[in-house]
Amino acid sequence: MxxxxxxxxxxxxxxxxxxxxxxxxxxxxxxxxxxxxxxxxxxxxxxxxxxxxxxxxxxxxxxxxxxxxxxxxxxxxxxxxxxxxxxxxxxxxxxxxxxTPAWKATSNCTFDISIESQQINPEGYNVINVKIVPSDNNERYYVAFPTQETLATTYANDIYDYAFDAVYNEEIYSGVTDWATSEFLTSGEAVVTSLQFGWNINPGAEYKILVFGVDGDGLVTTEIATVDCTSITE
Structure with a gap:
């Protein structure tokens, strides 16, 4: 049947x-x-x-x-x-x-985040360079660059809801099938750029940069670290 x-x-x-x-x-x-x-x-x-x-x-x-x-x-x-x-x-x-049960962190890893620099590329998009220092160099993590407007209007400022959707969207639209080897994740101390993962940043907009751990099954493992940033205009 x-x-x-x-x-x-x-x-x-x-x-x-x-x-x-x-x-x-x-x-x-x-x-x-x-x-x-x-x-x-x-x-x-x-x-x-x-x-x-x-x-x-x-x-x-x-x-x-x-x-x-x-x-x-x-x-x-x-x-x-x-x-x-x-x-x-x-x-x-x-x-x-x-x-489904309530989410809880399965890793104690934390992240120190700072804005390293910004520039505007020839296409007119701002590039934000973010320095990330994890407390555990073995933790693989995802970096997201949503606008504060998107978080407020679509997610009622629930950054965890946004994080779960970000992982889902990478699986659906970017074809991620194995997070254990995915190039969308980083580990160790690193300077990550918005352009590196295809984030288009508009000049003069307000962003909340999110960093959170993701395991091999695509599950968010850590508390989310954030830093606010207003992109430059020139």
Missing amino acids: LYQFAQIPIEKHLAYDSDMDFIEGYDYGYYQAMGAAMPWIPWYSLMQEGSQQGDYTYHTKILKPETDYLLYAYGVEFDTSDTENPVSVITPLIKYPFT
Whole structure:
């Protein structure tokens, strides 16, 4: 039997009146959106390709602390010759809700941060050079350069929420699959530049630079160290 399996924040399921409404609205909608981007492949063929069969082990990750999630699965059959009703749901929606525990540091490493220098490159972007001195040279750490406006408007100034998203976004958009060897992490005393990791800094903007440890599984391990910085204009 083929089946669909996924992990979602539970509010995505709660937005629908019934399990079938959820399957047709959320899951079908997901594959229909993929099909719209690749119109030469029918959406139900993409769904069939994305189905599991037999035993399957799923390693849950990219989860935010103290958040309600849902694992779900349901059986499906496909009739690609019937373009009006190509998918049949043949089992109930099996649901497993769970809540992630509160985050806590697993490393005692701390970071001393200072602004080493700034300059504006020929493209008009400011480059911020940050000196970082960790208390443990074995700790691998990530450096982020968000604007204070982004932290305030998108994250309600929750720098930990931002840090969890930063790791998630590197996995989704930068293709990081192994944090143990990722070049997005640094170790030991270093001067890290914003340009080094692709951060575009606008002149005259206010930034809060974040430094935090990340382990091989992409989990934030340390308390976050910060330093505020206003980028130069000339």
